[in-house]
Amino acid sequence: MNKSEFISLLSSHLSALPPEERSELMEDYEAHFAFALQNGKTEEEIVRELGDPAELAQEALGNRVAPQHPLYWFGDRPEGQAAGTPAAQAPAAQVPAAARPRYRKAAPAVYTGLFFLNLLMMPLLAALWAFGLSIALAAAAGIFSPAFLLLEYAFNGAFQPAKAFAVLTMVGLGIFLAIGSRYAYSNITKLSASYWAWNVRAAKGVKINE
Amino acid sequence: MDINIQFKKGALEICVLVLIHEKDRYGYELAQSVSEHIEVAEGALYPLLRRLVNEGHCTTYLQESSEGPPRKYYKLTPQGEIHMKKLVIEWKRFVSNVSNLIERGSHL
Numbered sequence: 001m002n003k004s005e006f007i008s009l010l011s012s013h014l015s016a017l018p019p020e021e022r023s024e025l026m027e028d029y030e031a032h033f034a035f036a037l038q039n040g041k042t043e044e045e046i047v048r049e050l051g052d053p054a055e056l057a058q059e060a061l062g063n064r065v066a067p068q069h070p071l072y073w074f075g076d077r078p079e080g081q082a083a084g085t086p087a088a089q090a091p092a093a094q095v096p097a098a099a100r101p102r103y104r105k106a107a108p109a110v111y112t113g114l115f116f117l118n119l120l121m122m123p124l125l126a127a128l129w130a131f132g133l134s135i136a137l138a139a140a141a142g143i144f145s146p147a148f149l150l151l152e153y154a155f156n157g158a159f160q161p162a163k164a165f166a167v168l169t170m171v172g173l174g175i176f177l178a179i180g181s182r183y184a185y186s187n188i189t190k191l192s193a194s195y196w197a198w199n200v201r202a203a204k205g206v207k208i209n210e
Numbered sequence: 211m212d213i214n215i216q217f218k219k220g221a222l223e224i225c226v227l228v229l230i231h232e233k234d235r236y237g238y239e240l241a242q243s244v245s246e247h248i249e250v251a252e253g254a255l256y257p258l259l260r261r262l263v264n265e266g267h268c269t270t271y272l273q274e275s276s277e278g279p280p281r282k283y284y285k286l287t288p289q290g291e292i293h294m295k296k297l298v299i300e301w302k303r304f305v306s307n308v309s310n311l312i313e314r315g316s317h318l
Contacts, residue, residue, distance in 0.1 A: 021260075028237055028256040034279050035238035049241075051251025060257035 003033050003043040006053055013057030025060060114202055125192055132188050136181040142174020218250045222258060224301055227286065227294035230268060236281035259284060267293050 001009075010029065014022045029050070036046045050056070145167045153159050222244065229235055229243050237259065241252040262268040267290030272280045286294065 025256060025260060028259070028282070029253070031279050031282065032238050032241065032252070032256070038278050049245070049251075050253035053253075056251070056253040056257065059254050060260070 001044070001047045003047065006047045006050065007033075010053040010057055013054055014060060016061055110202055114199060118199070121195065125188075125195065128188050128191070132181065132184040135177055135184055139174045139177035139181050142170040142172075142177060145170040145174070218248055219254065221248060221301075222250055222254060223262075224294070224297050226255065226258060226262070227267070227290065227297065230284050230286045231291065231294055234283045234285045236273075236283050238281075240284070262290065266290070 007026065007029065011022070011026055014025065017025070032050070033043070033046055036049075037043070041049075149163055149167050152163075225244050225247060226240060229240055235243065237256060240259075241255050244250060244255065245252060259268065262284075263270060266287060268284045269287055271283050271285065273283055274280045
Protein backbone atom coordinates (compact mmCIF):
# COMPACT_ATOMS: atom_id res chain seq x y z
CA MET A 1 0.00 0.00 0.00
CA ASN A 2 1.37 3.42 -0.87
CA LYS A 3 0.71 6.83 0.61
CA SER A 4 -2.32 7.82 -1.46
CA GLU A 5 -3.98 4.46 -0.86
CA PHE A 6 -3.39 4.77 2.86
CA ILE A 7 -4.67 8.36 2.98
CA SER A 8 -7.82 7.68 1.00
CA LEU A 9 -8.57 4.51 2.95
CA LEU A 10 -8.11 6.27 6.28
CA SER A 11 -10.11 9.26 5.13
CA SER A 12 -13.03 7.08 4.11
CA HIS A 13 -12.95 5.26 7.44
CA LEU A 14 -13.01 8.62 9.22
CA SER A 15 -16.06 9.90 7.38
CA ALA A 16 -18.08 9.75 10.61
CA LEU A 17 -15.94 12.53 12.09
CA PRO A 18 -16.96 16.17 11.68
CA PRO A 19 -15.21 17.56 8.59
CA GLU A 20 -12.87 19.97 10.35
CA GLU A 21 -11.76 17.37 12.87
CA ARG A 22 -11.19 14.86 10.11
CA SER A 23 -9.15 17.25 8.01
CA GLU A 24 -7.02 18.17 11.02
CA LEU A 25 -6.29 14.54 11.70
CA MET A 26 -5.56 13.90 8.03
CA GLU A 27 -3.14 16.84 8.09
CA ASP A 28 -1.32 15.15 10.96
CA TYR A 29 -0.86 12.03 8.83
CA GLU A 30 0.15 14.05 5.77
CA ALA A 31 2.78 15.82 7.86
CA HIS A 32 3.98 12.46 9.15
CA PHE A 33 4.47 11.28 5.58
CA ALA A 34 6.29 14.48 4.68
CA PHE A 35 8.73 14.18 7.59
CA ALA A 36 9.29 10.48 7.09
CA LEU A 37 9.90 10.85 3.34
CA GLN A 38 12.39 13.57 4.17
CA ASN A 39 14.19 11.09 6.40
CA GLY A 40 14.59 8.82 3.42
CA LYS A 41 11.89 6.29 4.13
CA THR A 42 9.79 4.80 1.36
CA GLU A 43 6.04 5.21 1.31
CA GLU A 44 5.53 1.49 1.86
CA GLU A 45 7.78 1.55 4.90
CA ILE A 46 5.91 4.49 6.38
CA VAL A 47 2.53 2.89 5.78
CA ARG A 48 3.72 -0.30 7.44
CA GLU A 49 4.91 1.62 10.49
CA LEU A 50 1.70 3.62 10.73
CA GLY A 51 -0.47 0.54 10.98
CA ASP A 52 -3.83 -0.57 9.69
CA PRO A 53 -5.99 2.41 8.59
CA ALA A 54 -9.20 0.74 9.76
CA GLU A 55 -7.81 0.22 13.25
CA LEU A 56 -6.42 3.73 13.40
CA ALA A 57 -9.77 5.13 12.37
CA GLN A 58 -11.46 3.06 15.04
CA GLU A 59 -9.06 4.53 17.54
CA ALA A 60 -9.85 8.06 16.40
CA LEU A 61 -13.61 7.47 16.34
CA GLY A 62 -13.54 5.75 19.71
CA ASN A 63 -11.86 8.78 21.22
CA ARG A 64 -14.54 10.96 19.87
CA VAL A 65 -17.77 9.07 20.47
CA ALA A 66 -17.12 9.01 24.19
CA PRO A 67 -14.02 10.74 25.52
CA GLN A 68 -13.36 7.66 27.57
CA HIS A 69 -10.17 6.61 29.19
CA PRO A 70 -8.56 3.87 27.20
CA LEU A 71 -8.83 0.45 28.71
CA TYR A 72 -6.09 0.59 31.30
CA TRP A 73 -5.13 -2.92 32.02
CA PHE A 74 -3.09 -1.40 34.84
CA GLY A 75 -6.14 0.49 36.05
CA ASP A 76 -6.88 1.54 39.60
CA ARG A 77 -8.13 -1.14 41.87
CA PRO A 78 -11.38 0.15 43.37
CA GLU A 79 -11.02 1.05 47.05
CA GLY A 80 -11.67 -1.72 49.54
CA GLN A 81 -11.26 -4.47 47.01
CA ALA A 82 -9.19 -7.30 48.36
CA ALA A 83 -5.74 -7.67 46.91
CA GLY A 84 -6.36 -11.28 46.00
CA THR A 85 -9.21 -10.72 43.58
CA PRO A 86 -9.08 -12.40 40.21
CA ALA A 87 -6.98 -10.80 37.52
CA ALA A 88 -10.16 -10.17 35.55
CA GLN A 89 -10.84 -7.27 37.92
CA ALA A 90 -7.68 -5.50 36.91
CA PRO A 91 -9.00 -3.73 33.83
CA ALA A 92 -11.66 -1.96 35.90
CA ALA A 93 -10.89 1.48 34.63
CA GLN A 94 -11.63 4.45 36.81
CA VAL A 95 -15.02 5.99 36.19
CA PRO A 96 -14.45 8.69 33.59
CA ALA A 97 -15.27 12.21 34.66
CA ALA A 98 -17.46 12.37 31.59
CA ALA A 99 -19.92 9.96 33.19
CA ARG A 100 -21.54 12.85 35.01
CA PRO A 101 -24.78 13.97 33.37
CA ARG A 102 -23.97 16.51 30.75
CA TYR A 103 -26.12 18.97 28.91
CA ARG A 104 -25.76 19.67 25.28
CA LYS A 105 -25.17 23.40 25.11
CA ALA A 106 -27.83 25.34 23.28
CA ALA A 107 -26.58 27.54 20.46
CA PRO A 108 -26.86 31.33 20.83
CA ALA A 109 -29.39 31.23 18.01
CA VAL A 110 -31.68 29.20 20.26
CA TYR A 111 -31.63 31.93 22.91
CA THR A 112 -32.36 34.61 20.34
CA GLY A 113 -35.21 32.54 18.94
CA LEU A 114 -36.64 31.99 22.41
CA PHE A 115 -36.43 35.71 23.15
CA PHE A 116 -38.53 36.69 20.16
CA LEU A 117 -40.91 33.80 20.65
CA ASN A 118 -41.48 34.92 24.22
CA LEU A 119 -41.99 38.49 23.09
CA LEU A 120 -45.03 37.08 21.30
CA MET A 121 -46.04 34.33 23.69
CA MET A 122 -45.91 36.24 26.97
CA PRO A 123 -48.65 38.77 26.02
CA LEU A 124 -50.66 35.91 24.56
CA LEU A 125 -50.44 33.96 27.79
CA ALA A 126 -51.25 37.12 29.76
CA ALA A 127 -54.33 37.62 27.60
CA LEU A 128 -55.40 34.03 28.26
CA TRP A 129 -54.99 34.53 31.99
CA ALA A 130 -56.97 37.78 31.82
CA PHE A 131 -59.70 35.93 29.93
CA GLY A 132 -59.80 33.20 32.58
CA LEU A 133 -59.85 35.78 35.35
CA SER A 134 -62.74 37.65 33.74
CA ILE A 135 -64.80 34.44 33.53
CA ALA A 136 -64.11 33.73 37.18
CA LEU A 137 -65.10 37.30 38.16
CA ALA A 138 -68.30 37.10 36.12
CA ALA A 139 -69.11 33.79 37.82
CA ALA A 140 -68.49 35.30 41.24
CA ALA A 141 -70.63 38.34 40.38
CA GLY A 142 -73.50 36.06 39.23
CA ILE A 143 -73.37 33.84 42.28
CA PHE A 144 -73.22 36.74 44.69
CA SER A 145 -75.90 38.81 42.91
CA PRO A 146 -78.59 37.93 45.54
CA ALA A 147 -76.37 39.59 48.11
CA PHE A 148 -76.29 42.74 46.00
CA LEU A 149 -80.07 42.63 45.70
CA LEU A 150 -80.35 42.35 49.49
CA LEU A 151 -77.98 45.28 49.89
CA GLU A 152 -80.12 47.37 47.58
CA TYR A 153 -83.24 46.41 49.57
CA ALA A 154 -81.52 47.21 52.89
CA PHE A 155 -80.24 50.64 51.83
CA ASN A 156 -82.92 51.87 49.40
CA GLY A 157 -85.92 50.03 50.77
CA ALA A 158 -87.02 49.38 47.19
CA PHE A 159 -87.87 45.91 45.90
CA GLN A 160 -88.65 45.15 42.26
CA PRO A 161 -89.80 41.60 41.43
CA ALA A 162 -88.21 41.90 37.99
CA LYS A 163 -84.80 42.23 39.63
CA ALA A 164 -85.47 39.16 41.75
CA PHE A 165 -86.07 37.11 38.60
CA ALA A 166 -83.01 38.62 37.01
CA VAL A 167 -80.97 37.57 40.05
CA LEU A 168 -82.28 34.01 39.68
CA THR A 169 -80.96 33.93 36.12
CA MET A 170 -77.68 35.51 37.19
CA VAL A 171 -77.08 32.84 39.84
CA GLY A 172 -77.72 30.12 37.27
CA LEU A 173 -75.34 31.72 34.81
CA GLY A 174 -72.81 32.25 37.60
CA ILE A 175 -72.81 28.55 38.47
CA PHE A 176 -72.26 27.63 34.81
CA LEU A 177 -69.44 30.14 34.53
CA ALA A 178 -67.91 28.89 37.78
CA ILE A 179 -67.74 25.38 36.34
CA GLY A 180 -66.33 26.83 33.12
CA SER A 181 -63.71 28.88 34.95
CA ARG A 182 -62.51 25.81 36.80
CA TYR A 183 -61.72 24.14 33.48
CA ALA A 184 -60.24 27.34 32.13
CA TYR A 185 -58.03 27.69 35.20
CA SER A 186 -56.67 24.13 35.12
CA ASN A 187 -56.08 24.22 31.37
CA ILE A 188 -54.38 27.59 31.31
CA THR A 189 -52.19 26.54 34.23
CA LYS A 190 -51.20 23.35 32.43
CA LEU A 191 -50.50 25.26 29.23
CA SER A 192 -48.35 27.83 31.03
CA ALA A 193 -46.44 25.17 32.92
CA SER A 194 -45.70 23.09 29.85
CA TYR A 195 -44.71 26.17 27.88
CA TRP A 196 -42.34 27.14 30.67
CA ALA A 197 -40.91 23.62 30.82
CA TRP A 198 -40.39 23.63 27.07
CA ASN A 199 -38.56 26.95 27.35
CA VAL A 200 -36.24 25.58 30.01
CA ARG A 201 -35.57 22.46 27.95
CA ALA A 202 -34.82 24.46 24.84
CA ALA A 203 -32.52 26.87 26.65
CA LYS A 204 -30.70 24.35 28.80
CA GLY A 205 -30.26 21.77 26.10
CA VAL A 206 -31.04 18.12 26.16
CA LYS A 207 -29.56 15.87 28.79
CA ILE A 208 -27.15 13.46 27.21
CA ASN A 209 -26.68 9.99 28.52
CA GLU A 210 -23.25 8.69 27.84
CA MET B 211 -6.91 -9.19 19.23
CA ASP B 212 -3.38 -9.84 20.28
CA ILE B 213 -3.12 -9.04 23.99
CA ASN B 214 0.26 -7.49 23.29
CA ILE B 215 -1.42 -4.76 21.27
CA GLN B 216 -3.60 -3.86 24.23
CA PHE B 217 -0.52 -3.68 26.45
CA LYS B 218 1.18 -1.33 24.06
CA LYS B 219 -1.86 0.87 23.67
CA GLY B 220 -1.99 1.39 27.40
CA ALA B 221 1.72 2.06 27.57
CA LEU B 222 1.68 4.44 24.62
CA GLU B 223 -0.03 7.20 26.53
CA ILE B 224 2.55 7.08 29.32
CA CYS B 225 5.41 7.03 26.84
CA VAL B 226 4.02 10.01 24.97
CA LEU B 227 3.36 12.01 28.13
CA VAL B 228 6.84 11.32 29.47
CA LEU B 229 8.45 12.20 26.15
CA ILE B 230 6.54 15.48 25.92
CA HIS B 231 7.42 16.17 29.54
CA GLU B 232 11.13 15.86 28.70
CA LYS B 233 10.77 18.54 26.06
CA ASP B 234 8.19 19.82 23.62
CA ARG B 235 8.05 17.52 20.62
CA TYR B 236 6.27 17.37 17.29
CA GLY B 237 4.30 14.42 15.97
CA TYR B 238 6.88 12.72 13.82
CA GLU B 239 9.59 13.19 16.42
CA LEU B 240 7.32 11.52 18.96
CA ALA B 241 6.67 8.64 16.61
CA GLN B 242 10.41 8.16 16.19
CA SER B 243 11.12 8.37 19.91
CA VAL B 244 8.34 5.97 20.83
CA SER B 245 9.48 3.48 18.19
CA GLU B 246 12.94 3.48 19.71
CA HIS B 247 11.49 1.99 22.87
CA ILE B 248 8.39 0.04 21.94
CA GLU B 249 7.20 -1.42 18.68
CA VAL B 250 3.83 0.15 18.08
CA ALA B 251 1.61 1.27 15.21
CA GLU B 252 2.84 4.83 14.87
CA GLY B 253 -0.44 5.94 13.39
CA ALA B 254 -2.16 5.39 16.74
CA LEU B 255 -0.16 8.33 18.03
CA TYR B 256 -2.21 10.99 16.29
CA PRO B 257 -5.64 10.06 17.63
CA LEU B 258 -4.03 9.76 21.06
CA LEU B 259 -2.44 13.21 20.75
CA ARG B 260 -5.77 14.68 19.71
CA ARG B 261 -7.40 13.16 22.76
CA LEU B 262 -4.68 14.49 25.05
CA VAL B 263 -5.22 17.96 23.61
CA ASN B 264 -9.01 17.67 23.92
CA GLU B 265 -8.71 16.60 27.53
CA GLY B 266 -6.44 19.51 28.31
CA HIS B 267 -3.31 17.49 29.03
CA CYS B 268 -1.44 19.06 26.12
CA THR B 269 -1.42 22.22 24.08
CA THR B 270 0.00 22.66 20.59
CA TYR B 271 1.87 25.35 18.76
CA LEU B 272 3.21 25.54 15.23
CA GLN B 273 6.81 26.21 14.40
CA GLU B 274 8.18 26.77 10.91
CA SER B 275 11.16 24.66 9.97
CA SER B 276 13.78 25.35 7.33
CA GLU B 277 12.86 22.17 5.51
CA GLY B 278 9.52 20.44 5.29
CA PRO B 279 6.10 21.49 6.55
CA PRO B 280 5.65 23.49 9.77
CA ARG B 281 5.97 21.35 12.86
CA LYS B 282 3.12 21.02 15.30
CA TYR B 283 4.71 20.90 18.71
CA TYR B 284 3.01 19.40 21.72
CA LYS B 285 3.51 20.89 25.14
CA LEU B 286 2.44 19.38 28.46
CA THR B 287 0.07 21.48 30.58
CA PRO B 288 0.27 21.50 34.40
CA GLN B 289 -2.83 19.32 34.38
CA GLY B 290 -1.11 16.97 31.95
CA GLU B 291 1.88 16.74 34.25
CA ILE B 292 -0.35 15.67 37.13
CA HIS B 293 -2.00 13.14 34.84
CA MET B 294 1.39 11.80 33.79
CA LYS B 295 2.59 11.41 37.36
CA LYS B 296 -0.59 9.60 38.28
CA LEU B 297 -0.20 7.21 35.35
CA VAL B 298 3.46 6.57 36.15
CA ILE B 299 2.63 5.70 39.76
CA GLU B 300 -0.16 3.39 38.62
CA TRP B 301 2.16 1.82 36.12
CA LYS B 302 4.92 1.15 38.63
CA ARG B 303 2.51 -0.33 41.11
CA PHE B 304 0.99 -2.55 38.47
CA VAL B 305 4.31 -3.73 37.13
CA SER B 306 5.64 -4.57 40.57
CA ASN B 307 2.44 -6.42 41.44
CA VAL B 308 2.62 -8.50 38.29
CA SER B 309 6.33 -9.13 38.75
CA ASN B 310 5.72 -10.35 42.30
CA LEU B 311 3.04 -12.67 41.08
CA ILE B 312 5.22 -14.08 38.32
CA GLU B 313 8.09 -14.54 40.74
CA ARG B 314 5.87 -16.36 43.18
CA GLY B 315 4.60 -18.59 40.39
CA SER B 316 8.12 -19.46 39.23
CA HIS B 317 9.00 -20.85 42.65
CA LEU B 318 6.29 -23.47 42.48
